[in-house]
Amino acid sequence: MDDQSSLDSDYSSSTNKKTISNLKNAKKSNTIYHCEHCPEQFLTKRAVVLHSRSHLKLKGVTFTCALCQETFKTNDELIEHKYVHDSENLCFTCNKCKVAFSNHRDYLYHKLRHTTASVFKCEECSYTYQVRKSFKEHIATHYDRKLKCQLCGTTFKQNKDLQTHRRNFHKTGIQCVECGKNNQTRRDHEEHMVSHTGVKVFQCLYCGKGFSRSALRRLHARKHTKSKPYECEVCLQKFVVKNSLSMHMITHDTEKRYECHDCGKQYFHRNSIIQHTRKHMNHGLYKCPKCERSYATYQTLCEHTEVAHIKKRPFKCDACDVTFVLKRSLQKHMKTRYHRNNAYAMTVNETKH
Numbered sequence: 001m002d003d004q005s006s007l008d009s010d011y012s013s014s015t016n017k018k019t020i021s022n023l024k025n026a027k028k029s030n031t032i033y034h035c036e037h038c039p040e041q042f043l044t045k046r047a048v049v050l051h052s053r054s055h056l057k058l059k060g061v062t063f064t065c066a067l068c069q070e071t072f073k074t075n076d077e078l079i080e081h082k083y084v085h086d087s088e089n090l091c092f093t094c095n096k097c098k099v100a101f102s103n104h105r106d107y108l109y110h111k112l113r114h115t116t117a118s119v120f121k122c123e124e125c126s127y128t129y130q131v132r133k134s135f136k137e138h139i140a141t142h143y144d145r146k147l148k149c150q151l152c153g154t155t156f157k158q159n160k161d162l163q164t165h166r167r168n169f170h171k172t173g174i175q176c177v178e179c180g181k182n183n184q185t186r187r188d189h190e191e192h193m194v195s196h197t198g199v200k201v202f203q204c205l206y207c208g209k210g211f212s213r214s215a216l217r218r219l220h221a222r223k224h225t226k227s228k229p230y231e232c233e234v235c236l237q238k239f240v241v242k243n244s245l246s247m248h249m250i251t252h253d254t255e256k257r258y259e260c261h262d263c264g265k266q267y268f269h270r271n272s273i274i275q276h277t278r279k280h281m282n283h284g285l286y287k288c289p290k291c292e293r294s295y296a297t298y299q300t301l302c303e304h305t306e307v308a309h310i311k312k313r314p315f316k317c318d319a320c321d322v323t324f325v326l327k328r329s330l331q332k333h334m335k336t337r338y339h340r341n342n343a344y345a346m347t348v349n350e351t352k353h
Contacts, residue, residue: 061126067104082143092104092107138261202214204220204221206224222240223240232249258270306326315329317330
């Protein structure tokens, strides 16, 4: 038997084994999950949970106050209604450990510790979740979480928006004498002053490139020394910065801890679920100050500004003498055959001379 026939035989036998294994597993799992709203049937509990959410969206979610059972058409109306119960001095006691709470949200968080169910159902909007952490985050959406500026009373949904407001409107921090910008820390102020003076006091000993901070120079120097001090304990892969190692370690995690509340899609990274959730919001959080475009992430806004308004091409390939607006465009170019040919020709010419 030749090598190709042997490979085909091995592949055929392995495929048959997988098919037989799948059939055995199918026979073992005789459980059928039925949808409560339609005749649809599913083989897994997760499938029926995700399917049931489609009925909620089609029919329109009814929001019910857990304290008085009054119903509302929108979540904002439910949150506004809950202010009525603030003056009632209610007390919520756990039936299992007798711990008492004056705040209903804290009480619901506490109840989750005793819950052993595999599916968590919200009593105020009937949404269901399979991940405990996702359900806890969902509970918070039914409560007002606005942050209030103590100086003027303006409210914000995120802490970073509050900090930006205080820095721009209440003149906190160190003010730049050149442009009036306020910086929260001295280090931020010194880095900002570089944009006016152009002086970068920390210079690379290998190439002379300047940096505004010694930490940035130290990180840059690793490109020359090829130093990668952070090593993965699982696969021994090495990294230049600690953050890259932390992001890499998640790839060894078999559990996707972040679940989308709307479609059930799961992610390893917190940033991934944040960017995915904004797609359901159907609007951009970051608006361009020069045009009407808006974007879901700050990074895409910066890329848009560089391409559409600044139009600078700071990233240059020394081998091909071409420039790019974005760094990732340069990195993509360096993987092309055109670049490799030019880089090889440059090496040959340097060797001759």
